[in-house]
Amino acid sequence: MGQLLDDLQNEKPAELRARSIDSMNWFRNNLRQIRVRSTSLMDEFDTEGALQLGQMYMFFYDAKTQAKLPYWDYFPLCIPIKKYKNGFMGLNLHYLAPRYRIRLLDAMYEYVSEGVFDVNYAMVKSVGKLRWAKPCVKQYQYGYFKSYIKKVDSQYYDLISMLPTTKFNVNANTVYAESLGRI
DSSP, X not given: OOHXXXXXXXXXXXHHHHHHHHHHHHHHHHHHHHOBOSSOXXXXXXXXXXXXXXXXXXXXXXXXTTTTOSOXXXXXXXXXXXXXXXXXXEEEGGGSOHHHHHHHHHHHGGGEETTEEOOOHHHHHHOGGGGGGGGGEEEEEGGGBOBOOEEOOGGGHHHHHHSSOOOBSSOHHHHHHHHHHTO
């Protein structure tokens, strides 16, 4: 397969355990900084500089049209790929089962420079290796954020993406099955 899978497979158990512990500690420490908020962030949100395309973020979110959606993720792990005035389009990795997240990240690492993925919607639609991203494409509006946005350090991308932090309003296996059908 790709470099990421080779690296993980060749890692000694002690090395993997140490990286896993380090990632969990990073996650715990940074989760405290996110904090769920009771008011909208739109008034205090710097839409120009708050997030950068191609980096990984996590946040709490209330879907605008949740009554119409069959499912949605309350705690997205997202890589923004296009900005809008009032939000962004991003790849929410939680829409893939963990084994397929690794395949997606492995393909995306071909388009990374200094921790920033250079991926856009046109690439997701046309590049075969990025087909895993298709069910992950979602739009987020700043007015529906329920927490601060926390950037994930690039050294933790692979391990944070594997943590069981998915928070759907339905069973995650339902989402994974439907996502797999869209690839």
